[in-house]
Amino acid sequence: MLEIVTFASKNPGTNLLVLGAVHGNEICGPKAIRHIIGRFNAGELTVAAGSVTFVPVCNPRAYEENKRFIEHNLNRAFKRREQPTLYEHHLMNELAPLLESCDVLLDIHSYTAGGPAFAFRGLDELRDREEPFIAALDVDHVIYGWGEAYAASGVVKDPVESMGTTEYAREHGAIATTVECGQHLDPAGVPVAIRAIEGALAHCGLVPELARVQDNKLRRTRIKKLFYKQRAGSFAKPWKHLDEMKQGEVVATFDDGEAIIAPFTGRIVLPNATCPVGQEWFYLGVDE
Numbered sequence: 133m134l135e136i137v138t139f140a141s142k143n144p145g146t147n148l149l150v151l152g153a154v155h156g157n158e159i160c161g162p163k164a165i166r167h168i169i170g171r172f173n174a175g176e177l178t179v180a181a182g183s184v185t186f187v188p189v190c191n192p193r194a195y196e197e198n199k200r201f202i203e204h205n206l207n208r209a210f211k212r213r214e215q216p217t218l219y220e221h222h223l224m225n226e227l228a229p230l231l232e233s234c235d236v237l238l239d240i241h242s243y244t245a246g247g248p249a250f251a252f253r254g255l256d257e258l259r260d261r262e263e264p265f266i267a268a269l270d271v272d273h274v275i276y277g278w279g280e281a282y283a284a285s286g287v288v289k290d291p292v293e294s295m296g297t298t299e300y301a302r303e304h305g306a307i308a309t310t311v312e313c314g315q316h317l318d319p320a321g322v323p324v325a326i327r328a329i330e331g332a333l334a335h336c337g338l339v340p341e342l343a344r345v346q347d348n349k350l351r352r353t354r355i356k357k358l359f360y361k362q363r364a365g366s367f368a369k370p371w372k373h374l375d376e377m378k379q380g381e382v383v384a385t386f387d388d389g390e391a392i393i394a395p396f397t398g399r400i401v402l403p404n405a406t407c408p409v410g411q412e413w414f415y416l417g418v419d420e
Contacts, residue, residue: 134226138185139172145182146336149234150329154207154297156194160313161240164325179338185230191223207296237301237308238332240325242316244404247373249324250275252310254302265307267346268335269328275401277355281415285358352420355401359392361413371403
């Protein structure tokens with residue numbers, strides 16, 4: 133059973149959902165969420181209208197074992213399972229009702245490569261709906277186009293494979309974003325996550341006194357291409373998230389000598405130097 137904590141007002145308002153550790157080795161979310169829960173329990177924070185539901189650890193076994201997942205990536209092919217066979221399938225069935233009923237979703241993550249915090253946005257038609265929410269989270273870089281690049285990769289045959297928590301919540305009418313708070317073990321990721329939760333609580337009208345002046349201008353990068361690690365190989369240099377790369381530059385080389393050449397000038401997104409064969413190795417994107 134998942135730990136689910138809700139704070140609600142008698143006054144109607146927005147139903148906010150905040151998730152942590154959808155991937156078990158991403159620890160900033162649980163730490164930040166429990167910090168905020170502690171402030172509610174101490175009476176420091178009170179919900180003025182609506183409700184907020186926290187799930188500090190969405191994948192408990194993976195969190196205990198410091199693994200991304202146990203049997204299935206909880207943030208891929210997310211759907212209700214009539215006959216769950218894998219550990220994460222059971223978790224999906226517990227999380228699905230929360231995602232279906234929320235008005236706004238904040239899913240807190242971190243990533244392997246070093247680099248700045250950022251947020252994922254949905255399709256272009258969701259820009260005006262989701263970017264004001266993202267701006268309130270104290271994150272100044274937005275990345276989008278993930279779903280389209282994933283579907284166009286040629287590896288994914290079923291569109292549902294690209295369905296994660298945010299995509300699932302959007303299908304049920306929610307405003308949703310994933311905030312990536314930096315490298316997994318970077319202690320600075322926890323304050324980033326705390327500020328994001330505070331911003332979400334203020335933006336949704338739940339805790340108005342947490343509102344901040346928003347003077348940051350969002351920068352945008354569109355993911356254009358996804359590369360899977362088809363066989364053993366390594367990066368040409370120690371790439372960090374959002375490093376610039378030039379058209380024709382060698383991005384990575386397989387052990388058999390074949391090189392992956394950048395097809396355009398842009399940025400490398402979420403490079404994973406320890407990526408196992410068969411998983412998402414890196415993305416290439418361009419600034420808006």
